[in-house]
């Protein structure tokens with residue numbers, strides 16, 4: 317994988333090509349993320365356990381003396397430079413394409429009283445595979461927020477950057493996501509995962525000592541497609557299930573229930589599908605708490621088993637895996653040296669994450685790759701990833 321210095325030079329070269337010179341341009345980075353366990357729990361008041369990656373999004377940026385913001389992405393070269401006029405009210409639109417994400421952040425800053433005083437030129441480059449489920453969009457959101465804070469001197473904490481990212485994705489981009497992705501990215505810490513209680517935003521860094529093992533991401537190359545609408549549908553199902561439970565029990569979220577209490581109140585949910593969705597949310601939250609305890613005791617075997625159980629619940633109760641992610645996980649489980657394997661992120665396509673023993677990684681990639689191609693008809697991509705820090709300027 318290219319290092320930050322190499323990417324910086326590459327992005328500055330493109331910046332000079334698009335905007336005359338790179339003099340005075342500053343370069344920033346925000347990571348992508350992978351969630352180890354705790355899926356579809358963040359909007360249910362449960363726990364998550366994600367970590368930031370060393371891959372992510374870079375941007376070279378320089379302020380202008382007018383009110384225009386010019387965006388260019390090296391990942392979407394065909395779209396050319398997309399401009400927005402900052403003196404007008406910002407609204408999401410099809411013409412803005414990928415720029416809807418950074419534009420949403422500028423809009424969200426203004427909603428919170430932080431209006432930017434002038435425009436800027438910016439070139440972005442991401443080495444996270446787009447649409448893979450490693451949060452390329454949240455990476456762009458947090459990066460934009462970090463840049464606005466750095467260029468215009470706003471007093472915003474990294475947790476606020478996460479909140480603003482989620483707010484903008486909910487209100488500007490129309491995806492009712494939880495806080496996990498933006499939080500994992502804004503608060504990332506090298507070699508640590510973040511054990512986050514999404515009900516209170518209390519968090520704890522847990523060192524990830526995968527002695528003798530690696531984190532391997534397998535990207536299904538199935539694009540999410542209708543994923544966003546299905547995502548909102550799952551969220552609505554959980555909210556309805558909670559409201560049914562609340563007719564008798566005083567709880568604020570599904571994350572407050574343990575397995576035994578859920579067993580007693582499950583019959584209040586009037587629909588079998590909704591009951592399955594709620595069961596996943598409750599059990600996945602409990603699994604996440606147990607998994608982090610297991611990791612603290614260096615019981616990586618139990619951690620892996622809980623990852624496997626997480627996938628099964630996402631497949632059978634939450635129904636967000638699909639043939640591609642199931643094929644990757646089924647193939648992974650047959651390989652020697654695999655501690656655990658599951659889908660990660662929203663699902664409906666995207667990636668799996670597996671913990672694999674060092675000396676089995678090459679054969680894992682070869683065998684899982686071959687079985688996936690045979691079953692699904694196109695290739696998966698594999699990345700051996702490392703856990704990295706949150707957003708920063710590359711000096």
Ligand code: GLA
Pocket residue numbers: 354355356357358359493494495496497661662663
């Ligand atoms: C997406 C959302 C997150 C979270 C996951 C599922 O990544 O952005 O908030 O809900 O899906 O765990």
